[in-house]
Amino acid sequence: MINNIKTTFRLKNFILLLIICVSLLTYFVTIFLFYYIQQKNIKQIAIKEYERCVKNINTLESEFFKNRNLSTNHIKQVEKALGLKFTPSELKQQELMSEDGVYRFSLEKRYDKSCLSCHISKKEDDLAGSFLVTIDFKDVISSSKKLTLLFFILLSPIPIFGAIFLASIVSKRIENIKTQILKEIDNINNVKDLTRVEEIKKNTIFKELDDIFDGLNRFLKKTRETAVDRDILEFEIKILEKFLITSEVIRDWRNYVLSLIVDMNKIIEVQLAFSLFRVNENDFCLEFFWTKPPSEELKEYVEKLIEIRCKNFYSQYCHFKAISIHHSVAPSDRCEIFHPSILHFETKSLILDEPKIGGIVGVGINTKDAEDKVKSLVIEGILTTLLNVIGSVKAIARYNKELEYYSTRDNITNLFNQRIFWELLNYEVARGRRHNYKFAVVIIDLDNFKFLNDNFGHDIGDSFLSGVAEVIKKNVRLGDIVARYSGDEFTIIMPETDSNEAYNISKRILEKIENFTLNHKDKQINITASAGYAIFPDHGDDAKELFAFADTMLFKSKTEGKNKVLKPSDEDIYRVNKLISEKSFQITRAIDENRIIPFFQPIIDLKTGSIDFYEVLCRIDMGDKIISAYEFIEIAEKTGNIIKIDYIMMENAFNILKNHPGKTLFINLSPKSLIITEFIPKVIDTTKRYGINPENIVFELTERDTVRNLSILEKFVANLRSEGYKFAIDDFGSGFSSYDYIKR
Template sequence: MRIKYFVFGASAVVAALFFGGAYWSLDRIFDNVVRANAARASEATTRITFASMYQLMSQGWRRSQADAFLHAIAAAGKENGLTVQIYRSQVVVDLYDEIEQPPFDADLTTVVASGKPLRRDTADFSRHIYPLVAEAKCLRCHRNAEVGAVLGAVEVRQEYASLLADARRDLYLAFALLVPLAALLAGAAVWWVGRRIEGSLEGLQADFDQVNAVGDLRRIAMAEHDFGFVELNRVFAGLGRLLEKLRAIAVDKDILMFEIGLLEKFVITSDVVRDWREYVGRLLVDINSVLPAHTLFSIFKIDDEMFDLEVFWLGPVTERTRIMMEQHIRKELAALPSFGDIGVCNIHHHLSGTQGEPIELSEDEVALRVKSFFVDKPKIGGIVGIGVHAGVLDDETRYLVMDSVLSTLLNVVGSVKAIYKYTRDLEYYATRDPLTDLFNQRVFWELSSYEIGRAQRHGYSFGLLLIDLDNFKLVNDNYGHTVGDTYLQRLARQIQGALRDGDILARYGGDEFVVLLPEAEADAVVMVAERVRQAIESLDVVTPLDAHVRGTASIGLAVFPDHADNAKDLLLFADNMMYRAKAAGKGQVTVPTQDDIVSVFRDITQKSVMVLEAIEAKRVVPFFQPILDIAERKIVAYEVLSRIELDGQVIRADEFVEIAEKIGVIHRLDMLVIEQALTILSAQGHQGEIFINLSPRALVFNEFARDLRRLVTKSGILPQNIVFEITERDTVKNLSLLERFLNDLKSDGFKLAIDDFGSGFSSFHYLRRFPIDYLKIEGHFIANMLNSEKDRTFVTSIRSLARDMGITVVAEYVESAEVLEELVGLEVQRAQGYYIGRPARNLLPVDWQPAE
């Protein structure tokens, strides 16, 4: 609706209401005035007539004279609706006979009887009745009356209808003349106001029609206009102030779409982590789609005096510009009170593209166009600052948007760098022993399998050495774990120096080392083993207190294919030879004879028979090791461990599980332990979780999953309280089968855990493919983390990875109060180990106390 139509319509409505109200009010006023005047006229006529009648009667007029007088009064008031009537009472009638008069009504009867005047007002007339009361002088003519007797009554009646009709007619004629004139004047006023407003707004509307972006608001000028009305001038001034505010707070659609698009790319994927520098380079290209930016840089704090500066250029850059940019960033960082002298700064330049002319900037351009964002304390990944060298920003909003982008980019780039470092460390430690930098147990098994395949293809033999230090526990007990770790690190280098080129050394665990000797006959294996033994004996480590630490090692050896045709049996054979070396006095190499070969495999056969008999006789019993909730210091779960009872002795799982797997009865062993464990835990009312180890080799049996569900249902324990642990003792050749099996367990409500996480690279494959709830960190990292920064870094990395994936961490090998307190600082949720509680037949109280 146009404003002039609105004003005209509003004026018409107001005018109609005004005139209507005025007409109604005046009509009411005229009506009241007419009635009041008529009532006063009637009353005055009544008094005059009454007085006249007394006068006539006092003078003794004849009747004809009185009648003529009354007729004259009545005739005079007829034109004005006034009627005068004289009434005789019975006293006068008795003396002078009746006259022609209307019959008495109730009002007349009342007045004659009471002798008091009466006034009656109705909607149509006003009526006055005055009694004619006899006085002393009246008794001369009215001899039959007494003083105070009512001789008659005077009635005056005033009609309103004609008077009101005349008044309304005159009022209507007046309004009929006034309304057109008022309408004409209102229309002229509306037209004048509309033209004033429309004329002032036409130019402003033309400016508004040209606004397509926030920058166009700057071209709109609010000219000074006088609308002739204070209120309209105030509205127009308010519109000008609103326009100024819009200029200050409005966000350009292109900038907003750029920010949204950029935020959508802040999604950290494996590709981003792997190629994070390329990812930042692509972000620089995206920034240039909205504003020109030559470079993007990020600064990482490595330690107290070392920084990494990563500079990403949009294209080629001159050496002079590079140096100026480096100097400016150093100056910016040095100005921060929390950093001061930045010390060593490793600078890395990267190009997003190689095409185009080299970027050449002056010193002023570098200093003025760098938009940077620094923090007082390093954020995630050690990042302390980020910046962009952009073109001059033409409004405050773009500065705010760039600040938002930089602050978000600071966290994203820091997170990517941190995850990149964590992933790199995890990948490294997944294959390496953090203390000695040697290959770990997992890699040893993979290389052993590879070496067997290669030896079979090419028809040669290779050797295996198992090295176990003698009495190494005394070194830790007497000199401390720090000296023990130093000794192991020196030992690793000593053994490596005694090996041939191409020989593979790995730390199997603790103070055990294994060596693969490719393409070696028995004599060569013996020679290398002896050289290693001598190298170990010659090692001399001096402690900080100038004590000399020396040691020996017992070495067992095995040759493929002379002693075994698979990796497991080969290591088992070397292990037996190593124990024979210890039994023979330690510090020596046991060279196997033919009798040794027969004896070793006889022992293996006897152990196989022992396992079969234990399963048949149900001598496989569960032991329970508690798991502590570190924050609440309560026992919340137990891990079920397999044991065999034989002649009053308890045999641990590591002495028979591999044999059970080899002879194909591991599924029966697992089922027997699970059944007994669930029965015991259910009977004792355990309400927490139960961790149960599953051998991957048991999964090939079709009835295993069915029997597993049957046992759980029979026990009455809820599936969500049972956590199945998968281990990495063996490589799972059919990962799809394992994935399907574990997903089925998960869908039934069971939980899943990875045991000994970090002992092998396939841990990450498991973590990526399977719905894991718990990570149990490999115990050697936990045990050594107080003395080894690498071990602690590994634990920290696993904790960060698990937290990001919503997985609970369980630390194994917690054997001291100091380790437990360190886990509190690292925010590890649960702990398991001898300090928490040793494996036992019985359950501990929920409220935990440290083990003795």
């Protein structure tokens, strides 16, 4: 408000200056016009004088030109008679000139036919002579200037004093309004004082200023209607601060709401608050929050009242089937005693389509408080906060539940997904070792599923996958674990199962799949499947080996006609072991011959399109071909060669990076590197030898493998980060503990 007053004061000075400037400008323009008109009149006089001279000279023409022997005295007499001075001139035309108040013009005389009789040597229209006539107006102009100056001096105070007088009138009116505004402001100490603020009186003689004050009066009126006390405003701010949804609020949201209700009582007396939210499709939970312990009669009365109101509201959206009631009471020394009739309920509702969550929140307050407009606004804000907090908690809880489910499940078949399959398979391997028992891993692959998908569409394909999943679940034993591994592949973990039992169960499942049909446009669609299995520990002693063996047997079933499952033979076991042995030898040889090659996959900045980052991918040059990491990484880890591969790849990658300063490399690390004590010194030494800035090196750690060893991982990361290296999480989100993992 002070700034507005300063602006008004500057406006007064501006008006004064503006009026003076306008007055002086008008005054100077008037003087200029006066002087200009005088000069114009002088010129008109000169022109008239010119015309008179021409007339008189024409009268004397014959005497002046025909009589060559005209005496000098006679010419002077003519000059005196005319008041002019004749001077011969060579000017070719008549013109009027002005210089320093002296006007000059010339007159010419040419020979005509009557003159040729005497002037034989001349021709018609030849120049016979000319006169230069001079008229002196210096005295007249000097008198005019003096008159103008006198006029300027005498009249100049008039516009200045007039401007000052007019500005003082306007300034006085503005000053009176300013004084009135300051006085009213000084009298305002709380919200109630706003009701005593008088309207600003107008009558500034300027309509625009009157319009401004009209707007200011309307502003004061609205301020009186909407102003809130400082305590209420501070409470509203605290409510906004409490709207922060944290994990603690989600875990203990009831106590959070209770504390909010207790804080509300510092401003408005709130007897209770309640919320009703949908739990399932037609199930609801009614929560009551009491500031003081209620009596049983009061509980029963309020429960019935709120339940009836909520049922009426929800009946338009869904079937109100069941309701559970829960009471939360804030700590208090005495029981709440009041009559329910004094309660006034204010409510607010929320209906969400996705996730399907709907709710009502309300507060029970004193009827008198409900009639207060300001307090009604506060209650509206409180209800909005309660609705947002409770609704957000419910929505987050629902999303967390779905996230937890779909992080472990396939969304088409509702079977376990590939990630959970590997976790359960590793768990089963460990359990089999501890208890020394056999179990089976079965892989089932649908035959020619791509043909079905391409010809009938993906919707039919998804329906078929769901149907096949149900067939498999119905034909396995209780305790067997079924998962969808990939597109048309399913896996089964069969605890405590030998080869014969795995074969019989797999064969039965394939027969049921063959008999399964799906109706589509009056057509019956069916399909066959092939299977392969492996037995622990006969065909492998870890999860990777078991799966690889089962996959090999599946491939054999496919090549021998499909729609079958084959029992593994000794020859199959020998062939798989031989393949593993050959790959192990090739990897060892590639390490000895330094044939570990880094490939650089560019990472593009989507904003600028620039490439400043590269992910380093490990490859092995086998001579006739380059093989990718997935072909050797498992065998390298099992044989202990993975650390050597990491060292060699890092050396070769840094050797290339030193020629490209400023680029950043993302390097994948094996989890086994975390437990090697000399790994960190080796990394630091290699970086220094090649002159690489540690900030240009980002190590990628796979969540799936390292999350099991968080304490080791934390120490490993802390040591390298202290040297300037950076870290990234590879396959982030593949584990349900992702957010806790990145936080640590």
